[in-house]
Amino acid sequence: MVTTTREEARERARAAAAAVTDPELPMLTLADLGILRRVEAGADGTAVVWITPTYSGCPALAEMRADVDRAVRAAGFDRVEVRTELSPPWTTDWITEEGRRKLAEHGISPPGSAPPRAAGPVPLTLLPTRTVPHCPLCGSDRTEELSRFGATSCKSLHRCRSCLEPFEHVKEI
Known part of the structure; x- marks a missing residue:
């Protein structure tokens, strides 16, 4: 049996989640869009992935969550939790050069x-x-x-x- 460190597990989960493509723009990954916020992996085989939708009513969010769940499970994780993080709100400035x-x-x-925003309510x-x-x-x-x-x-x-x-x-x- 090959053992991996927590950091190696986190990187494996992150790589799987980062490779998921956007359902509306399939030429882009969630990492390309800046939607993938962070990933954690526990020693118990659990991975937690945070994503930020392009806007809070994005109809593709459910599909993104399901695709991330499938990809991270395929990378060897028994339990996957995909959380939505709305603050700070996503901005097109998060799209990578790639x-x-x-x-x-x-x-x-x-x-x-993106237009400059002041702190506080949009x-x-x-x-x-x-x-x-x-x-x-x-x-x-x-x-x-x-x-x-x-x-x-x-x-x-x-x-x-x-x-x-x-x-x-x-x-x-």
Whole structure:
């Protein structure tokens, strides 16, 4: 029987959870999106994984939890607990450079920097943000928004005025 240290077990659980793909953006892992917060592993074969959804009403959260549970169990853990951590809230600034590259490679404009937030409650802003996404196909900033809502609520639909191709953009949060 091969014994592992608690740290080796934690790294094994983390690697399994980090490799889980997002159900709405399957080219990205939970680690790419910055959704995976932390992982702990106990000596008793239990793994605890904390994730932060992109927003509290994210319909993909149940699927993410189930996928993390399956992946960590497949990595050799008998008991897996997936916890949701809402504070601090997720921001598009948590998307890794690798994640941004993968989005662009798949024709989705990655987000720019998230708007700055003051400490405390999230202020309600009724005015649209003035982000001008670059076309992921030709790189032009001559783009226009066609719809504030794309295939998922975290994306908007745009068209490039240079190459005339439509594309989705991940909204800055």
